[in-house]
Amino acid sequence: MTLVKTVGMTVQMGGTTALKNVDFSISRGEIVTVVGPNGSGKSTLMRAIIGAIAPTKGHIDRLDGLRIGYVPQSLHIDPTLPITVRRFLSLPHRKSAAEIEAVMTRVQAENLLEKQMFTLSGGQFQRTLLARALLEKPDLLILDEPTTGLDQPGSAAFYRLIEDIRQELGTAVLMVSHELHVVMSASDRVICLNGHVCCSGAPDVVASAPEYRALFGSGTQGALALYRHDHDHHHHHDHNHDHDHGPEQEHEHA
Amino acid sequence: MLDDFLVRATLAGIGVAIAAAPLGCFVVWRRMAYFGDATSHAAILGIALALALNISVFTGALVIALVMALTVSTLSGKGFAMDTLLGVTAHSALAIGLVAVSFLSGVRLDLMAYLFGDILAVGRSDLAIIWLGAALVLLLMLRRWSALLTATLNHGLASASGINPKREQFILTVSLAVVVAVAIKVVGVLLIVAMLIIPSAAARPLARTPESMAFFAGIIGALSAVLGLRASYLYDTPAGPSIVCVAAGLFLLSNILGRFRVA
Numbered sequence: 001m002t003l004v005k006t007v008g009m010t011v012q013m014g015g016t017t018a019l020k021n022v023d024f025s026i027s028r029g030e031i032v033t034v035v036g037p038n039g040s041g042k043s044t045l046m047r048a049i050i051g052a053i054a055p056t057k058g059h060i061d062r063l064d065g066l067r068i069g070y071v072p073q074s075l076h077i078d079p080t081l082p083i084t085v086r087r088f089l090s091l092p093h094r095k096s097a098a099e100i101e102a103v104m105t106r107v108q109a110e111n112l113l114e115k116q117m118f119t120l121s122g123g124q125f126q127r128t129l130l131a132r133a134l135l136e137k138p139d140l141l142i143l144d145e146p147t148t149g150l151d152q153p154g155s156a157a158f159y160r161l162i163e164d165i166r167q168e169l170g171t172a173v174l175m176v177s178h179e180l181h182v183v184m185s186a187s188d189r190v191i192c193l194n195g196h197v198c199c200s201g202a203p204d205v206v207a208s209a210p211e212y213r214a215l216f217g218s219g220t221q222g223a224l225a226l227y228r229h230d231h232d233h234h235h236h237h238d239h240n241h242d243h244d245h246g247p248e249q250e251h252e253h254a
Numbered sequence: 255m256l257d258d259f260l261v262r263a264t265l266a267g268i269g270v271a272i273a274a275a276p277l278g279c280f281v282v283w284r285r286m287a288y289f290g291d292a293t294s295h296a297a298i299l300g301i302a303l304a305l306a307l308n309i310s311v312f313t314g315a316l317v318i319a320l321v322m323a324l325t326v327s328t329l330s331g332k333g334f335a336m337d338t339l340l341g342v343t344a345h346s347a348l349a350i351g352l353v354a355v356s357f358l359s360g361v362r363l364d365l366m367a368y369l370f371g372d373i374l375a376v377g378r379s380d381l382a383i384i385w386l387g388a389a390l391v392l393l394l395m396l397r398r399w400s401a402l403l404t405a406t407l408n409h410g411l412a413s414a415s416g417i418n419p420k421r422e423q424f425i426l427t428v429s430l431a432v433v434v435a436v437a438i439k440v441v442g443v444l445l446i447v448a449m450l451i452i453p454s455a456a457a458r459p460l461a462r463t464p465e466s467m468a469f470f471a472g473i474i475g476a477l478s479a480v481l482g483l484r485a486s487y488l489y490d491t492p493a494g495p496s497i498v499c500v501a502a503g504l505f506l507l508s509n510i511l512g513r514f515r516v517a
Binding site: 046047051068069072075080082083087092116132142144 | 417461467
């Protein structure tokens with residue numbers, strides 16, 4: 001079932017065209033990643049999908065009653081605004097204490113509940129944002145470069161968490177990312193964006209498309225190799241994979 | 255009881271303080287202080303027009319404050335730097351208002367009363383208007399608290415939950431105009447923003463959640479009104495500025511106490 005669909009969507013902002021004639025759709029349970037250089041309209045696409053900006057041309061269809069969990073690229077909380085993690089998780093809708101504690105345990109951040117939001121580190125902040133998005137019981141989870149500001153182990157752990165949660169809940173996931181090799185291995189479908197959709201499809205198809213290579217150049221080679229390696233690994237050793245990462249996560253936490 | 259001018263003044267001060275508390279928190283969180291200045295300074299033009307047209311001063315101030323707030327709110331994000339835009343509009347509005355007042359021949363106008371408030375002259379009908387305006391703003395804040403707070407934190411989070419950040423901005427803008435209009439009598443156009451910001455800033459070190467900050471801001475604002483009026487009566491000082499002085503004192507006190515608690 002299609003959750004969100006854009007048809008011939010063009011978005012203009014301040015006289016410049018951020019997106020041109022974009023056809024996009026995501027279905028229930030699917031995991032789709034949007035890649036593209038800076039200024040290619042990735043965030044604009046996300047903002048159009050959540051309804052923050054209206055298309056100049058074309059249209060967006062959302063499933064009736066679609067619930068979106070959104071993790072923004074950055075969220076600055078001013079120190080003049082006192083707000084505990086617990087209170088933040090109840091915005092905009094009240095959640096029960098049990099729900100809140102369960103979801104924070106799930107994202108391995110249960111010790112943060114009474115902390116002030118503006119004191120959190122980058123990784124703690126992203127986990128809190130993810131927890132808040134999950135509390136909305138989303139059909140579609142949208143993550144706009146969720147690992148900005150995290151170091152490599154931190155962002156790897158964060159992506160693993162998202163993958164696990166997707167498997168548990170069957171939520172569709174739409175991500176924007178710069179970390180090509182990581183997202184490639186985790187995606188059902190990749191969309192390469194540069195003001196318009198350059199190419200899209202299964203990760204290995206996109207990775208070998210000339211349009212994609214033109215955008216990402218030689219750096220792609222390494223990423224591609226990594227991706228292929230990872231991909232095989234996942235297929236044959238599903239269980240080992242899960243176990244492998246257990247200790248790493250704990251380590252990151254300590 | 256309402257026959258006593260000091261009782262009326264105190265009730266007027268408390269009314270404004272209670273409405274200003276939640277709104278003032280948003281002004282602080284969203285860094286809208288200058289925006290508040292522009293709106294309140296424009297009110298002096300509204301007063302001049304009201305006197306010229308022979309309509310109620312309250313209505314005139316409300317209309318012009320509303321026009322000003324909506325203009326600035328619309329122009330923001332359209333290529334002007336916000337602080338420049340507000341610097342231009344706030345001071346032009348005040349200057350145009352002062353010039354307009356000078357054209358009013360035949361009207362005896364006590365300019366000081368509008369610039370610094372005339373809380374001791376608050377009558378029964380003034381009191382009714384102040385409490386009506388305050389109740390309206392308070393009701394709006396309570397009903398939309400969660401949406402306003404989400405939109406203040408992040409526009410994207412709000413949109414994804416079906417909240418329109420522009421509408422929340424509009425609600426704050428209208429509330430600001432209402433508070434400005436009802437607070438003119440109490441503290442005057444030059445000190446309205448003080449009543450919005452100082453109690454909220456004083457409440458910050460005492461609060462762990464947005465709600466408790468708004469609550470403490472209300473207490474501190476009301477306390478400032480009561481003590482300020484008392485001081486004004488005892489020492490024969492101007493009432494509006496005395497209220498603001500007490501609020502400033504409480505701000506210092508709570509911040510010093512806050513330092514000790516952290517240390």
